[in-house]
Amino acid sequence: MSKSFFVDxxxxxxxxxxxxxxxxxxxxxxxxxxxxxxxxxxxxxxFDTYKLVxxxxxxxxxxxxxxxxxxxxRHCLEPPCRDTAGQPEAIYTDSATGxxxxxxNTRGLNxxxxxxxxxxxxxxxxxxxxxxxxxxxVDRVKNGLQPACVKTCPTGAMNFGDREAMLAMAKKRLxxxxxxxxxxxxxxxxxxxxxxxxxxxxxxxxxxxxxSGYASGITRQVALRKMAAPLTRWIRALG
Amino acid sequence: xxxxxxxxxQITGATAAGLAVSGLGFDLSPVKSRAQMLKxxxxxxxxxxxxxxxxxxxxxxxxxxxxxxxxINIEGDPDHVINQGALCSKGAxxxxxxxxxxxxxxxxxxxxxxDKWRTVSWDWALNEIAKRVKATRDxxxxxxxxxxQVVNRTTAxxxxxxxxxxxxxxxxxxxxxxxxxxxxxxHQARI
Numbered sequence: 001m002s003k004s005f006f007v008d009x010x011x012x013x014x015x016x017x018x019x020x021x022x023x024x025x026x027x028x029x030x031x032x033x034x035x036x037x038x039x040x041x042x043x044x045x046x047f048d049t050y051k052l053v054x055x056x057x058x059x060x061x062x063x064x065x066x067x068x069x070x071x072x073x074r075h076c077l078e079p080p081c082r083d084t085a086g087q088p089e090a091i092y093t094d095s096a097t098g099x100x101x102x103x104x105n106t107r108g109l110n111x112x113x114x115x116x117x118x119x120x121x122x123x124x125x126x127x128x129x130x131x132x133x134x135x136x137x138v139d140r141v142k143n144g145l146q147p148a149c150v151k152t153c154p155t156g157a158m159n160f161g162d163r164e165a166m167l168a169m170a171k172k173r174l175x176x177x178x179x180x181x182x183x184x185x186x187x188x189x190x191x192x193x194x195x196x197x198x199x200x201x202x203x204x205x206x207x208x209x210x211x212s213g214y215a216s217g218i219t220r221q222v223a224l225r226k227m228a229a230p231l232t233r234w235i236r237a238l239g
Numbered sequence: 240x241x242x243x244x245x246x247x248x249q250i251t252g253a254t255a256a257g258l259a260v261s262g263l264g265f266d267l268s269p270v271k272s273r274a275q276m277l278k279x280x281x282x283x284x285x286x287x288x289x290x291x292x293x294x295x296x297x298x299x300x301x302x303x304x305x306x307x308x309x310x311i312n313i314e315g316d317p318d319h320v321i322n323q324g325a326l327c328s329k330g331a332x333x334x335x336x337x338x339x340x341x342x343x344x345x346x347x348x349x350x351x352x353x354d355k356w357r358t359v360s361w362d363w364a365l366n367e368i369a370k371r372v373k374a375t376r377d378x379x380x381x382x383x384x385x386x387x388q389v390v391n392r393t394t395a396x397x398x399x400x401x402x403x404x405x406x407x408x409x410x411x412x413x414x415x416x417x418x419x420x421x422x423x424x425x426h427q428a429r430i
Contacts, residue, residue: 015328016328017326020331021314024314025312145277151325152315
């Protein structure tokens with residue numbers, strides 16, 4: 001059964017429990033950070049940071065709104081990173097959960113190409129060119145546990161479960177939130193496995209909150225690669 | 240690359256069929272679903288209480304059954320009545336209390352006006368603290384205030400801490416500080 005997240009940013013308090021729990025479970029090292037005039041830290045995702053609570057101060061309707069966006073890989077249903085790489089031994093979709101997984105074989109891929117292919121600007125490379133991002137805690141999920149970020153969330157902003165259940169939860173919650181925030185919306189719910197609910201225009205939360213240029217489908221390069229894929233496979237089979 | 244006409248038709252035919260089915264082309268990623276083992280699979284589970292604040296969240300500590308029994312993972316205890324599995328960012332980082340190469344293992348001392356820290360022994364540090372507390376307290380102790388009221392206090396020493404001590408230790412700390420005549424007794428979580 002394929003899985004999905006539902007992230008309700010309207011109840012997120014930016015405690016960053018998810019961000020730390022993610023580091024903790026994956027044994028990722030801390031980053032050197034500095035005060036940039038925001039509580040958000042570090043500044044961006046990295047090879048060692050798969051989950052980041054982005055914080056933005058915005059004036060909306062004459063009132064200050066502090067917007068929180070717990071960012072992570074969306075685990076796209078049709079991931080452009082996977083299709084751009086075209087190497088299932090480097091980037092593949094786990095068939096049981098739908099998680100988009102990166103392996104050590106991402107080393108050697110064209111880093112720039114993969115990152116630019118991502119409509120959410122998620123993958124990050126190490127110095128040696130290996131790529132990393134959120135893995136949906138697929139080890140936990142396959143053993144009946146929730147992803148670390150969801151397990152630790154004290155407010156119920158992070159939810160995880162079967163895709164249908166999450167979409168139903170998202171739609172129900174959207175109706176409730178719209179009563180107070182008419183501009184509330186779900187972000188790309190049909191395309192991704194991490195469905196965000198925002199109270200305001202998603203662009204106010206983060207530049208890449210919704211897919212950039214996703215509406216037009218996939219890039220020409222990916223389309224060509226997809227069309228050539230049977231040929232490539234056939235050539236490989238010969239080799 | 241040599242592709243015969245027949246093979247070319249096969250390939251383009253397959254592509255066209257794929258486009259018809261998916262709208263974009265074949266999804267050729269192989270069906271892959273790997274079994275994964277949890278890093279906590281064979282760990283010992285011990286329940287504990289988060290030491291940081293007064294909420295008192297429950298946590299499960301996973302430690303290795305073999306070797307030195309070091310901490311592998313700490314996460315919220317779903318059976319705990321208070322947090323039901325959740326932990327904030329401080330609680331989620333609990334593992335670092337035990338597994339942290341930056342943790343100091345010996346007391347450090349920086350002399351007044353010095354810019355260097357040096358390692359000292361516990362005996363030296365505790366004696367030095369006791370000596371200085373006694374000297375400061377004796378020099379600043381006030382038995383009565385300007386109005387002649389009995390106050391028995393010193394305003395030259397303050398106590399800050401500690402979130403990470405338990406109820407009984409809190410009592411001991413409080414009794415000790417009150418006995419010395421401190422009035423500035425604060426908890427660092429409030430600062």
